[in-house]
Amino acid sequence: MALGPVFGVLFDGCAYGMLLFLLSVGLSVTLGMMNFVNLAHCAFAMLGGYVTVTLTMAYGWPFLATLPAAFLAAAVASVALERTLYRRLYRAGELDQVLLTIGLAFMSVGAAAYFFGTVQQPVQTPSYLRGSFSVLGVSIGAYRLFLVGVGLAVTLLLVLALEYTRFGAQVRAAVDNQRMARGLGINVDSAFAATFALGSGLAGLGGALAIEIVGLDPGFAFHFLVYVLIVVSVGGLGSIAGSFAAAMVIGISDIAGKYYVPQIGSFLIYLVMVVILMWRPAGLFGRR
Amino acid sequence: MAAASGAATTPGLYLQAQTRWHPIEFAFWAATLAPFLLFPNHLALASQIAITGLFALSLDLILGYAGIVSLGHAAFFGLGAYTAGIITKYGWGEPLVGLLVGPAVAGLAGYATSFIIARFRHLTLIMITLGLGFLLHEAANSAEWLTGGSDGLQGMRIGPLLGLFRFDLYGYTAYAYSLVVLFVVFLAARRLINSPFGLSLRGIRENALRMPAIGAPSRSHIRKIYTISAVIAGMAGALLAQTTSTVSLGVLEFQRSAEILIILVLGGAGRLYGGLVGAIVFMVARDQFSGIAPQYWYFWIGALLVTVVMLLPNGILGGLAQLYARWQGKSS
Numbered sequence: 332m333a334l335g336p337v338f339g340v341l342f343d344g345c346a347y348g349m350l351l352f353l354l355s356v357g358l359s360v361t362l363g364m365m366n367f368v369n370l371a372h373c374a375f376a377m378l379g380g381y382v383t384v385t386l387t388m389a390y391g392w393p394f395l396a397t398l399p400a401a402f403l404a405a406a407v408a409s410v411a412l413e414r415t416l417y418r419r420l421y422r423a424g425e426l427d428q429v430l431l432t433i434g435l436a437f438m439s440v441g442a443a444a445y446f447f448g449t450v451q452q453p454v455q456t457p458s459y460l461r462g463s464f465s466v467l468g469v470s471i472g473a474y475r476l477f478l479v480g481v482g483l484a485v486t487l488l489l490v491l492a493l494e495y496t497r498f499g500a501q502v503r504a505a506v507d508n509q510r511m512a513r514g515l516g517i518n519v520d521s522a523f524a525a526t527f528a529l530g531s532g533l534a535g536l537g538g539a540l541a542i543e544i545v546g547l548d549p550g551f552a553f554h555f556l557v558y559v560l561i562v563v564s565v566g567g568l569g570s571i572a573g574s575f576a577a578a579m580v581i582g583i584s585d586i587a588g589k590y591y592v593p594q595i596g597s598f599l600i601y602l603v604m605v606v607i608l609m610w611r612p613a614g615l616f617g618r619r
Numbered sequence: 620m621a622a623a624s625g626a627a628t629t630p631g632l633y634l635q636a637q638t639r640w641h642p643i644e645f646a647f648w649a650a651t652l653a654p655f656l657l658f659p660n661h662l663a664l665a666s667q668i669a670i671t672g673l674f675a676l677s678l679d680l681i682l683g684y685a686g687i688v689s690l691g692h693a694a695f696f697g698l699g700a701y702t703a704g705i706i707t708k709y710g711w712g713e714p715l716v717g718l719l720v721g722p723a724v725a726g727l728a729g730y731a732t733s734f735i736i737a738r739f740r741h742l743t744l745i746m747i748t749l750g751l752g753f754l755l756h757e758a759a760n761s762a763e764w765l766t767g768g769s770d771g772l773q774g775m776r777i778g779p780l781l782g783l784f785r786f787d788l789y790g791y792t793a794y795a796y797s798l799v800v801l802f803v804v805f806l807a808a809r810r811l812i813n814s815p816f817g818l819s820l821r822g823i824r825e826n827a828l829r830m831p832a833i834g835a836p837s838r839s840h841i842r843k844i845y846t847i848s849a850v851i852a853g854m855a856g857a858l859l860a861q862t863t864s865t866v867s868l869g870v871l872e873f874q875r876s877a878e879i880l881i882i883l884v885l886g887g888a889g890r891l892y893g894g895l896v897g898a899i900v901f902m903v904a905r906d907q908f909s910g911i912a913p914q915y916w917y918f919w920i921g922a923l924l925v926t927v928v929m930l931l932p933n934g935i936l937g938g939l940a941q942l943y944a945r946w947q948g949k950s951s
Binding site for chain 1: 682688690735738739741742743745746747749750751753754757758761873874877880881884888915916917918919920921922923924925927928929932
């Protein structure tokens with residue numbers, strides 16, 4: 332009987348971790364490839380969220396059909412920005428990159444407030460994703476189960492694509508040693524642009540999936556940025572396994588912390604991050 | 620200025636040439652007195668600008684000179700503000716006491732964290748400063764018995780300055796007080812930057828690994844300047860708490876750290892007047908556009924930031940210096 336809540340917290344933590352993984356894996360890989368500090372990453376996630384809200388509420392699309400649209404919208408927007416602004420700063424210092432991307436994130440917050448207002452956005456999920464059922468005394472939310480399923484499927488696809496395709500090999504080479512990869516004739520710039528679009532698209536998907544769990548308002552771009560950066564820096568740059576492990580650890584400890592010791596709130600997460608970074612500056616799975 | 624530094628042959632002469640006061644500097648400080656006569660209704664804004672300028676100056680010392688990118692500098696600002704506010708609840712209403720104790724606490728925290736800061740660079744450093752800033756924000760949020768949590772600090776009682784000057788509604792005292800503190804700290808910072816220590820900081824910014832090879836220990840220098848910067852940031856926080864008689868969680872927020880970074884970069888990082896010019900432009904613009912709801916204002920801050928990074932990489936002062944150099948080249 333006492334184990335019920337423990338498993339419940341673990342399961343919710345896993346679902347939350349999957350969400351964090353979807354939101355952060357793109358940033359991890361692009362940071363590992365280009366060392367580009369993209370603080371606007373969650374702005375793409377927010378865009379995905381707003382696309383889903385608009386399509387379901389205003390145009391009556393079914394929820395599941397809006398998810399690819401959220402992915403596409405975020406990917407297209409990221410490619411447009413990458414081509415026009417980001418690529419000029421690849422060789423610049425991290426300060427310029429931080430400033431440009433904070434600027435873009437601020438703009439996204441202002442634009443979202445202008446078009447949608449500052450209220451929380453509702454989303455209509457289909458009936459079969461609502462409610463919960465109980466397995467061996469543990470209550471399992473249908474939506475959270477769906478989230479875990481999507482997260483696992485995306486992870487599997489990413490790992491397969493990265494390990495067994497030509498494109499994946501190019502990306503891995505570029506993450507390991509960008510100059511050497513260029514020397515071997517790999518077009519790192521175009522591989523990077525594709526990775527960037529894919530990563531931002533996944534963030535958009537994560538943003539759309541996140542609404543049901545954490546809601547959506549213009550503060551999303553900054554509120555989740557912290558969690559995403561924690562996952563990325565704790566997991567180590569350019570490592571999918573690292574991001575996955577870190578997202579799980581952060582997701583479970585955040586939910587567990589808020590469940591068992593609500594008075595300290597998010598304090599625990601920040602502490603965990605600072606301590607891990609001091610112990611291993613390159614993250615748990617990082618090599619540099 | 621370029622000619623003077625070109626003519627200097629020894630480091631000592633170079634530093635002396637840098638220390639000389641330029642006529643524009645006299646004009647700038649004379650102009651800071653203008654609000655008393657010309658805009659007596661805007662003295663509260665003027666004191667806010669002076670405080671923001673002081674905060675930006677503190678960030679400039681570590682970011683512009685030593686090259687330490689911090690996304691959590693509001694931590695020290697907030698520590699100074701909360702300390703200065705909290706001690707007034709226990710009868711220490713004299714502002715000058717707060718002006719000493721607030722920065723002292725911020726400085727202690729700065730000294731303690733400087734050991735962490737000096738060990739890391741690049742992304743890890745950014746993340747650690749960000750994490751420490753959030754840690755402190757969360758700590759202040761949960762310690763409601765001390766800070767009042769999200770309601771803000773209650774029951775502050777600020778006494779008159781030196782027992783004589785009350786903080787009036789128009790902000791005469793507030794502006795005079797903030798301006799004097801800003802000027803004194805500025806003189807100290809100016810002296811510091813034009814010393815051999817200041818020069819070696821610039822060396823660390825350019826290459827932290829090579830500086831020890833010429834006899835300038837990078838880490839201990841970074842620890843020193845980080846502590847100094849924390850003290851000044853704490854001073855700015857204490858000033859804000861005293862002149863506005865309020866302290867809320869906003870003083871510790873990430874937005875404040877980001878905003879001060881924006882102000883400094885807008886004015887021009889790595890120049891003593893960069894933070895001050897940035898503070899004037901930014902705060903006046905915000906005052907003028909205060910009719911816009913704050914959430915839309917973020918859009919324009921963002922647009923401004925993107926423009927500055929793309930078109931004015933050295934800020935307003937950098938752009939002006941470039942124009943001036945071009946104009947000099949044409950006239951001679």
